[in-house]
Amino acid sequence: MRDQARDGALRLLAAVEDGATLDEAAPLTEGLSPADRARARRLAREVLRRIDRADALLTPFLARRPRPQIMRILRLATVEMLALDEAPHGAVNAAVTLTRALGGKGQAASGMVNAVLRKVAASDQVWAALPPQRLPDWLRKPVSAAWGEAVTRAIEAAHEAGAPLDLTPRGETPGEALPTGSHRLPAGTQVSALPGYAAGDWWVQDAAAAMAVRLLDPKPGERIADLCAAPGGKTLQLAAAGAEVTALDISPSRLGRVAENLARCGLAAELVAGDALDWRPPQPMDAVLLDAPCSATGTIRRHPELPLIRDGAGLAELTELQAHMIDHALSILKPGGRMVYATCSLLPAEGEDQLTAALARHPGLTVLPPQAAGIGPDWTTAQGALRLRPDMWPERGGMDGFFIVCLRKSAEQT
Template sequence: MAKTARAAAVHLLNEVLGEGALLGQVDAPLAALSPADRARAQRLAALVLRHVEQADRVLKPFLRKTPPLLVVNVLRLAVVELVQGEAAHGVVNEAVTLVRNDRHAGAFSGLVNAVLRKVAALEAPFAKLPPQRLPYWLRKPLVDAWGREAVTAMEAVQAQVPPVDLSVKPGWQGDLAGEPLPTGSLRLASAGQLSALPGYAEGAWWVQDAAAALAVPLLAPQPGEAVVDLCAAPGGKTLQLAAAGAEVTALDISEARLGRLRENLARTGLSAQVVVADALTWQPERQFDAILLDAPCSATGTIRRHPDLPFIKDGSELAELVPLQAALLDRALGWLKPGGRLVYCTCSLLPDEGEAQLAAALARHPGLRVEPAAVPGMDPAWLTEAGALRLRPDYWAGRGGMDGFFMVRLAR
């Protein structure tokens, strides 16, 4: 069991880069740590995942052969910490100790010491290196869609530690320092412990990326309207709908993921009917004034917050996701009241899960139309020719960017 934050960070890296595990699902090395060290371990692992390519380029001249993965990850962590300005003595000593204490890697402790002392003598080793590139399976379609310059700008944003965005309940007058964004979210450059911030205990706000928070204003729920939030977990959009006064049904196939939604409903004092069901087989007892479908997708728009994704995905899931998205959209359209509206969205940068889905839906459903997007603070540059919103990480780059999303409002 890992006894230090650095040891736990290396274990996390081994699981992600060696076993293809999601960073947020690796709990074992964190169990024995204090909350502060647990958070530090996760932060260090995520930081390394944003800079694996640069770290490897710095290390390459000093390695004749590639050592075992644990040793490589210890070296990567140390390089990134040195670049971040951590004291070389402590970084090098603990890296050597981590390797020496491993019965399979102990023989490499001398190599680690020698290599890191050379790296520590370098001046700004990342300064002239480009940001870490997206994997080819993802980069190529994005370059085809948005151009090389835009994709390079996305990669630069994804290399940064993202700020924390909050959605605040209407009418809350508390004092929470942050940057009010044009679209209504509140952005915190450094949040620290969220539960210690003003307004947390009374449920005045919840964490939600500013891009994700635009789907509900696009739907424009009205007080008393019957609204269903499909694929609702973890629940940020459900909370927005409930805060707007809608009568909300929150549906998701995962009981475990809905647990977090229930916790946030309880903390914020908001209400929704929570349903555990598969939207492809669930049959509602009534039709709805409005429907929000945040469809399962590749999550390629969230890489700035989840830097492990490029290392554990290969694009193969698209073969199942694209038809699933279409099936969910077709089924949801049948639940709309006459004159009702539906917002379809995905946290994906891939046109196959956004623009192409819209074109195919309009072809399948005569009479279906796009209602031009209009949300507070919207930049006209975000609008597609079809009237949908295309959000990208490089938008608001100077403010820390935003998650990548496609969203469109549809009506019959």
Template sequence: MSSADAVRGAALGLIAGVTGAHQALSDQLATGALVALAPADRARAQRLALTTLRQIARADAVLKPHLRRAPPADVQALLRLATVEMLDLGAAPHGVVGAAVALARAGGQRAEAFAGLVNAVLRKVAATDPARWSSLPPPSLPDWLRGRLMSAWGKRAVMAMEAAHLAGAPLDLTPKDGDAAALAARLGGVALATGSVRLVAAGQVSDLPGYAEGDWWVQDAAAALPARILAPGPGARVLDLCAAPGGKTLQLAATGAQVTALDISGPRMARVTENLARCGLAADCVVADALTWQPPAPFHAVLLDAPCSATGTIRRHPDLPFVRTPASLRDLFALQARLIDRALAFLAPGGRLVFATCSLLPDEGEAQVTAALARHPGLRPDPEALALPGLAPEWTSAEGGLRLRPDYWPEVGGMDGFYIAALRHSPA
């Protein structure tokens, strides 16, 4: 099997895992055909799977007239992959069709029986007018999520979010020294007003100048804001709750604060330790459950990026609509409330809490903070902390938080959806 066919085969395995087994891509990266690939091929397979998942609804619209009935799931995944390669990625039709037929024949007796269908259908797909592909609408969010977002933000906003999801996400970096202009000039990127550096065509991340030296780390511009809003001073005792994979820990450590990073997952915390070592930064890394852990002393500030539905990150994680369900949301809402209460208990009098979720749902943002303010009479919003460059005043929500959406900043490539609130705690 050629290198290109091995990449396609690994991408097919990822797609099938998402659409068939409802496994997140991140849970599949250490399994299957992907692990046998060289790093560059592994990255190509992941990109191919991500692009196909992002475009599945549009691929199905093109395939539907050429199929009398739905083929088996593995054959359908192959047709979708090949369609996206030809119509979205501009790959040569002859090579794509030939590779798809070869993969069908190598897929066992059942898949081999569909090799003729794969050949016939994809030849018709290859003749599709490019204008038809470009005119297809962005894929809609799942009904359960789309309905909730329509109620919260309205139809026009949801359609804009869906367009942002289809466009995907650029690569954002956080400079260790805080000099976004210098890093942007060095890498040929754009320095964003909030302090991040944006690259449109980055290639292999680990090959970029400054990666090995730890001069920067990958972090969406919106995800970089909670630590900038917390803004601890040198020597401040700071707790980063639910810290993995560690971008915010790195930011806090770079300020000179005394950082404790806590996460319940040992393997994920190992990534935090690795990132700290690469960047030459220090933090006390703790593997524990925040709901039962007891710190040795109170903290001046706590950053809580709570577990959530991650619906704000669909533009970079198009597998999420296939693996998330509404059934788990109620437990998440309850956990977030408990974590807020726990985080406040870790603060010294007058301490500050920044609460964040990468969610588009008000239940995981505005409603959580409104409820927390009612539960804790000594808690109050700190709107001045949200007054950072690049943030529009209209993004401030009624209870004093910051609401970010993927359709914001369309002229520079958007941002992840986030909710962030800065709170001060003076126990009554």
């Protein structure tokens, strides 16, 4: 019988090599059962987290580099055996079957695949000594310049480890309560099977992402604009706090997900599909949340394909857009109003440097030091922002990378 999940994983890996995200590649596994589809995606993610490590182990066993399809099969079996505790005979047999299914060239290569993977199966000590996958240079350089080599390596280790499932609670919520208020469950937990999902007692949101609204500290009745709202995790937090929320997003389809999430949780917000830079409220807002579009390099634990398919191109346009959005957000805020600027990025260019530049452009703008519960001693920057990184909370399973700052507009400004 064909191994549908492994076959699906190989198709996903091929699509990522062609530059697709795993979300974009998802239709390639549409014909699979839900369980096989989920397993295919999990296998693909686990391989993407360890391609360099698998290649470093495999290369000495290969007389010459095989064709891409065969290399993907070798990587998958290597990761299954050495990182996912799959029994060698099952992983090797599956790899040989998948190789044979490639036709004539596969038939010819199946003996080599079998022999190489038997050596791989006996290489657990070599595997354990290999370092986690390095960030690509365009990302590694600024990360290492900001926090040094040891932190960069710890971030790389956290990327390999993947991400647990975090929930933001509203009612009764499963999982371990974290110091910041989020709840945590093991990676791979099936979300829709958890109690309270349909009732909207909680929603899925990384513990770091949940900190943006905690820093804004919304009050009941405050008029708050969520300028980049979809899929809506932060909109839900604002609405649950009793704020009168206007949630904007430039993507109508993504805004549809905000509507679905609000409906599931029995919460309300005004929804506006459009460019935040064009939107002006009838009266200035009490507070604004700007969870700006960014490189998403803080989410590599969940999206391990990002370092492979991005090269840092477009970063200058993104940072320019972020700066415009900060200026626009301040222009729709009442004097003395609060604004949170957040990006799920590891790059200081999208965080610390944006704050420095915004403070220089807007005399009278001040940083409100983070006050929320559970903030670790090393999370706050000298400027009073939160710098969250995947290597933080290592004993609890890490968190996404985020930069978050709460700003107060001068009371004198008009």
